[in-house]
Amino acid sequence: MSHDHDHDHHHHHHPDPHDPAVRVEAIESLLVEAGLVDSARVDALIEKYEHDLGPLNGAQVVAKAWTDREYRTRLLADGTAAIAELGFGGAQGERMVVVENTDQVHNLVVCTLCSCYPWPVLGLPPSWYKSPEYRARAVREPNVVLSEFGTELDDHVEVRVWDSSAEVRYLVLPQQPPGTEDLNETDLVDLVSRDSMIGVRLAGAL
């Protein structure tokens, strides 16, 4: 940006129009100037999805399912309704299906076509979930992908990969870590990571 032509002293050099940060700002400014968008509402939307929604919601669902057998039954029968009991639902969660990990089956969730993810219970997806590597390989070589997360399963476990190709959103109910049977629901929440509800790690791991 070293130009020596005679810009006014107060005039900024023009930013790079291909820089996405510059384009975002320009689009927002145009929308605000046109009276179509209020920046305070943009701020509020960011706040909602970065802070109000997140994997803590899903962790509460899982911890309740671990400690309340009747809730677990309802959750597996109708995920959307059981999740709504805890007050969670909305965009990208019109219908949520909960799939249960067992000694025989390990579930893993991906979106090969874009980045579909259960926002009401997990918030927005981490970058790796949206990466071409994960999207291409999770359906084809899930055991290798799992090993990249440090997750090794017994040979006899069936891996079941769910490709969120329509509007249903999937949440994995991870297995409760052995030796945690005496913990209460609140303490169990801490063992439920985001990654365990996507299925790339086990609960209680890292």
Add this chain to the structure above:
Amino acid sequence: MTRTHDLGGRPGFGPVPVDDDQIFHADWERRAFAVTQFSQAVAGFNTDAFRHGVEREDPERYLELDYFDKWIRNAERMLVEGGVFASDAVSAAILGTSALGAANRTTDAAPAQGRGAHRVVSATPKFAVGDAVQVRSESPAALEGGHTRLPGYVAGKPGTVRLINDAWVFPDTHAHGQGESPAWVYAVAFLAGDLWPNDNATHTVVVDLFEPYLETP
């Protein structure tokens, strides 16, 4: 038809960037996330048309562009195609030149306030849980270069219905202003051995597929 975004099973990709686990890397990504959703609402694009917009990204650049760069490029695409912005409005604003008559409109658009995509239909599901099905080689509604949610890696493959997942707006028509045409969706299970016979893999892949994509084998 270029379907760069249809990545399932495609070979040649390296390790998953497992340590890249942030939602946003920079503040502009935060704003891109929200501004794009407002842009979608202002431009009057439904979810399917939004996705088709991202899928029309330059195929040479789809894989290299940052995720939220693709979003903000789609925001501009939607605003121009929706008649809200002139085609050069954003560049003109950045460069301090004047745009060619931006077509403003007034609206009180808000993201994700629609009625969603779930629908109740009178037709009964054609298939039952446990039924063997065959995926068509392509969507019967497919337009050249159009939107579909039939992943290429299951096209033409045999599977088994595992769940009936209600009826939903059909993306293949809805993305193109051709109506909702709601259809039943099935979670169909495929054996990896049927999808990739040379891989010697034993896992199962379950894919949500709209009834028009399926036929009786």
